[in-house]
Amino acid sequence: MSTLTITRPDDWHLHLRDGAAMAAVLPDTARRFARAIVMPNLRPPVTTVEQARAYRERILAALPAGMSFEPLMTLYLTDNLLPGEIDVAKASGFIHAVKLYPAGATTNSDAGVTDLKKCAATLARMEALGLPLLVHGEVTDPAVDVFDREAAFIARVLVPVLHEFPRLRLVLEHITTQDGIDFVLAHGANVAGTLTAHHLLLNRNAMFAGGIRPHHYCLPVLKRETHRQALVAAAISGNPKFFLGTDSAPHAKSAKEAACGCAGCYTAHAGIELYAEAFEAAGALDRLEGFASHFGPDYYGLSRNVERVTLVKEAWTVPAAQSYPDNDALVPLRAGETVAWRLQA
Ligand SMILES: NC(=O)N[C@@H](CC(=O)O)C(=O)O
Numbered sequence: 001m002s003t004l005t006i007t008r009p010d011d012w013h014l015h016l017r018d019g020a021a022m023a024a025v026l027p028d029t030a031r032r033f034a035r036a037i038v039m040p041n042l043r044p045p046v047t048t049v050e051q052a053r054a055y056r057e058r059i060l061a062a063l064p065a066g067m068s069f070e071p072l073m074t075l076y077l078t079d080n081l082l083p084g085e086i087d088v089a090k091a092s093g094f095i096h097a098v099k100l101y102p103a104g105a106t107t108n109s110d111a112g113v114t115d116l117k118k119c120a121a122t123l124a125r126m127e128a129l130g131l132p133l134l135v136h137g138e139v140t141d142p143a144v145d146v147f148d149r150e151a152a153f154i155a156r157v158l159v160p161v162l163h164e165f166p167r168l169r170l171v172l173e174h175i176t177t178q179d180g181i182d183f184v185l186a187h188g189a190n191v192a193g194t195l196t197a198h199h200l201l202l203n204r205n206a207m208f209a210g211g212i213r214p215h216h217y218c219l220p221v222l223k224r225e226t227h228r229q230a231l232v233a234a235a236i237s238g239n240p241k242f243f244l245g246t247d248s249a250p251h252a253k254s255a256k257e258a259a260c261g262c263a264g265c266y267t268a269h270a271g272i273e274l275y276a277e278a279f280e281a282a283g284a285l286d287r288l289e290g291f292a293s294h295f296g297p298d299y300y301g302l303s304r305n306v307e308r309v310t311l312v313k314e315a316w317t318v319p320a321a322q323s324y325p326d327n328d329a330l331v332p333l334r335a336g337e338t339v340a341w342r343l344q345a
C-alpha cells in the first residue's frame with residue numbers, strides 16, 4: 001500500500017459559516033489543516049477588525065477538545081472600508097488579508113464592492129502595508145456570458161488595479177481558467193493564485209452528467225476541459241505562485257437541491273485527499289507538498305508547519321450526507337462514491 005507523508009497542509013480559502021453550521025463543518029478542516037484563511041462573507045459580513053476578532057473567538061470556542069487549528073481572519077471589503085481600518089487590521093496580528101467580492105457576484109456578496117475606484121485610498125494603504133487583497137474574480141455584468149466572467153474581470157478590473165497599485169499583494173482566488181493562470185504568471189511575486197480541488201478534478205460536464213447536478217454548481221462555475229488542464233499544469237508546476245485553497249463552501253442540502261440552488265461545493269471532508277487524487281492523476285504526487293504546505297505560508301510571510309501528516313492510498317466511501325443544523329443535511333463532494341486516498345488518523 002503506498003503512503004505519502006508531507007508537512008501538515010493549510011487551506012488558503014475556506015468558508016466556515018457561523019453558529020451551528022460552523023460547529024458542524026469545522027472538525028473536517030481542523031483534522032487536516034493546521035491553519036485556514038477564513039472567508040468573511042457571513043450575514044452580515046465581517047467588515048471590522050472587532051467583528052473579525054469576535055468571529056475568530058467563536059471559531060476557537062467551537063473547536064472540539066484536543067484539536068488544534070489556527071483561523072487566519074480576513075476583512076470584507078466594502079465601498080466604505082476606511083484606510084485607517086487597514087492599519088488596525090495589520091496591527092491586530094490575526095487579520096491576514098482583505099477580501100474583494102464584486103457586489104452580487106457570489107454567495108453573500110450583496111455588501112460587496114460596487115466600483116473598485118471607490119476603494120483607491122484603502123487599496124493604497126494595503127499596498128503600503130503589504131496586506132493582501134484576495135479576489136473573487138468575476139464581473140457581475142449580466143451581458144457577459146457566465147463562462148467568460150473571470151476573463152472579463154481580469155481585463156476590466158485586475159489589470160488596471162495592478163497598473164495603479166503595482167506592488168499590491170493580490171491573490172486571485174479559485175482560478176478556473178487559462179486566463180487566470182496567465183494573469184498570475186504575467187505579474188511579479190506579489191501576485192498569486194489559489195486552486196480548488198474540485199476545479200482540478202472536474203470540468204463543466206460534471207454539472208450535467210445524466211441530469212442536472214446541483215452539488216457540482218459553484219462559483220466561478222466549472223469550465224471546459226482545456227481550462228481544467230491549464231489549472232492542473234499550474235498546480236503541479238512547482239511554481240510557488242500557485243497554492244491550495246479549497247473554497248469548501250457548505251450549503252444545506254435543501255438550499256442546493258432547489259429550483260434556484262446555492263453556489264458552493266463542500267470539500268473539507270476530503271480537503272487534502274482530493275488534491276492527492278488530482279496530483280496522482282497528473283503523475284506529480286511529489287509536487288503536492290510544495291503546493292499544499294509550503295507556498296501558501298511563504299506567500300503570507302508565515303512559518304511553514306512543522307508537524308507532518310500521512311496519506312494512505314486506500315479507497316473509502318464518502319457518506320451520502322453529513323449532519324447540518326435545522327434537521328437539514330450537508331452533501332459532500334463525491335457523496336456515496338469513493339475517494340482514493342485517506343488521511344491516516
Ligand atoms: N464558491 C462558491 O460557489 N460559493 C462561496 C462563495 C465564493 O467563494 O464565491 C460561498 O460562500 O458559498
Ligand SMILES: [Zn+2]
Binds near residue numbers: 106136173219220
Ligand atoms: Zn468566490
Ligand SMILES: [Zn+2]
Binds near residue numbers: 013014039247249
Ligand atoms: Zn469562496
